Amino acid sequence: MNRRRVLPALVIGLLVTALALPALPRAEAADARFVLTALETFQKNYVDPLPAAPLLNAALDTLRQKFAVSPFGSPISSEAADAEAETLFTQRFAEILSQVNDRYSATDLAYTAVAGMLESLHDSHTGFISPAVFQEEKRRESGLASFTGIGIVLLSRDGQFYVNEVYAGTPAESAGVQPFDRVQAVNGMSTDGLREGDVSAMIRGPAGTQVVLTVVRAGEAQPLEIPIVRAPIQVPGVTSKMLDGGIGYVRLHEFVSGVGHPFRDAIFSLRRGGMRALVLDLRGNPGGLVDELRDVSAAILPQSAPFLQMRTRGGRQLVLETPSPPILPDSVPVVVLVDEGTGSAAELLAASLQEQSRAVIAGTKTAGAVEIGITVDLPEGAGMSVTVARVLSGKGARLEGQGVTPDIQESLTTVAMNLGHDSQLDKALEVLKAKMGAASRTPPRPARPQAA
Numbered sequence: 142m143n144r145r146r147v148l149p150a151l152v153i154g155l156l157v158t159a160l161a162l163p164a165l166p167r168a169e170a171a172d173a174r175f176v177l178t179a180l181e182t183f184q185k186n187y188v189d190p191l192p193a194a195p196l197l198n199a200a201l202d203t204l205r206q207k208f209a210v211s212p213f214g215s216p217i218s219s220e221a222a223d224a225e226a227e228t229l230f231t232q233r234f235a236e237i238l239s240q241v242n243d244r245y246s247a248t249d250l251a252y253t254a255v256a257g258m259l260e261s262l263h264d265s266h267t268g269f270i271s272p273a274v275f276q277e278e279k280r281r282e283s284g285l286a287s288f289t290g291i292g293i294v295l296l297s298r299d300g301q302f303y304v305n306e307v308y309a310g311t312p313a314e315s316a317g318v319q320p321f322d323r324v325q326a327v328n329g330m331s332t333d334g335l336r337e338g339d340v341s342a343m344i345r346g347p348a349g350t351q352v353v354l355t356v357v358r359a360g361e362a363q364p365l366e367i368p369i370v371r372a373p374i375q376v377p378g379v380t381s382k383m384l385d386g387g388i389g390y391v392r393l394h395e396f397v398s399g400v401g402h403p404f405r406d407a408i409f410s411l412r413r414g415g416m417r418a419l420v421l422d423l424r425g426n427p428g429g430l431v432d433e434l435r436d437v438s439a440a441i442l443p444q445s446a447p448f449l450q451m452r453t454r455g456g457r458q459l460v461l462e463t464p465s466p467p468i469l470p471d472s473v474p475v476v477v478l479v480d481e482g483t484g485s486a487a488e489l490l491a492a493s494l495q496e497q498s499r500a501v502i503a504g505t506k507t508a509g510a511v512e513i514g515i516t517v518d519l520p521e522g523a524g525m526s527v528t529v530a531r532v533l534s535g536k537g538a539r540l541e542g543q544g545v546t547p548d549i550q551e552s553l554t555t556v557a558m559n560l561g562h563d564s565q566l567d568k569a570l571e572v573l574k575a576k577m578g579a580a581s582r583t584p585p586r587p588a589r590p591q592a593a
Contacts, residue, residue: 171252172250176254186529188530189454197258200255201230202257203257265484265512268525292307294308299555302323304322305321312369312370316369319561322365327340379394379407386417388418389408391421394426396429396437408469421478427484434489442497444463477500477502478565479547484507492535496538504553505550505553512541513530551564553565
């Protein structure tokens with residue numbers, strides 16, 4: 142089964158017909174056959190044709206480095222045909238396993254080998270997805286509860302961990318957790334010296350169990366201990382609200398299936414409430430589906446505005462444009478917030494708004510992870526993302542590895558967060574208030590004489 146993601150509902154049927162895959166064989170446990178299955182599936186779909194030998198050598202190099210052992214044989218010759226390279230890889234894999242099988246399983250080696258093989262390409266939309274992560278991703282893309290936890294987004298800055306966002310309707314919100322609370326400890330264990338993934342794993346856990354966060358909050362003299370009961374968490378697609386002065390705020394969390402509809406609903410609702418300007422927050426948005434990118438772009442950009450260009454495996458060039466008039470009048474100024482976590486479809490949206498002079502982009506440079514990929518099921522419940530098209534912005538700018546450079550550079554600093562302030566949002570509001578003030582001082586245009 143192939144599933145289009147990270148920029149991928151591959152353009153309304155134009156590309157996907159060639160991507161149907163046969164059912165993959167299931168092994169009792171992942172081994173060298175697992176690696177070869179992943180390789181063959183990858184070769185059938187990757188945007189650029191690649192021989193097997195370099196990829197399998199990269200897999201073996203990763204095993205050598207990860208497990209500190211080497212196969213008895215030499216590396217596979219770069220001139221080896223694919224069938225020969227696969228045979229030699231199977232032998233080398235067995236040689237490495239024989240040296241570590243008292244500590245690691247064949248599955249450990251197989252997953253590590255596939256990850257190393259794909260990582261060797263340094264391609265943002267190609268990689269191995271472990272079974273646990275892949276199943277969570279499937280649930281998330283389907284709009285289901287994707288994990289059990291408390292419903293916050295962590296942000297790491299200068300070795301500290303801040304609550305960057307609290308999802309509405311979650312245990313964290315009910316317990317009173319606030320944005321920019323600094324997580325000092327989890328269940329009494331200090332977060333000093335830990336990685337963001339470690340802290341996140343400590344906070345997550347089975348539904349119905351309790352976790353206690355110790356947080357430092359602006360305006361509070363002493364750290365607060367907040368007990369929270371974990372529950373299934375569904376990541377929202379869109380949140381919106383009206384800020385002071387008639388400034389609407391829409392946060393687009395991810396381009397998941399169907400998100401275009403609530404996004405448009407949010408715009409309509411804010412307009413009915415008297416919105417005079419808009420902050421579109423794309424910070425931390427990792428991207429998602431091309432269909433949803435199209436629908437969101439069409440809500441703001443002029444009709445027929447290009448929002449991405451792509452080159453497919455067969456060399457076909459495509460330009461995608463907005464299909465309908467926007468629902469947001471061009472008289473409503475827009476500031477888009479981005480950061481290093483803004484990726485893929487979110488970067489393309491920001492780039493298009495910038496290229497069309499429809500919005501001011503503020504924040505920090507985006508991730509530079511812009512390609513079109515699919516996800517493919519592998520045996521054992523694992524998955525693999527595969528780049529199937531190279532992507533440029535609507536006007537042809539290369540974003541992969543480059544990112545979108547904001548018009549206004551503004552970092553979210555620890556100084557601001559420790560004071561409980563969102564310095565990037567403050568900058569966006571400052572820009573919009575200046576634009577609204579300038580608009581109110583502009584004299585009206587004289588009426589055109591009418592023929593009688």
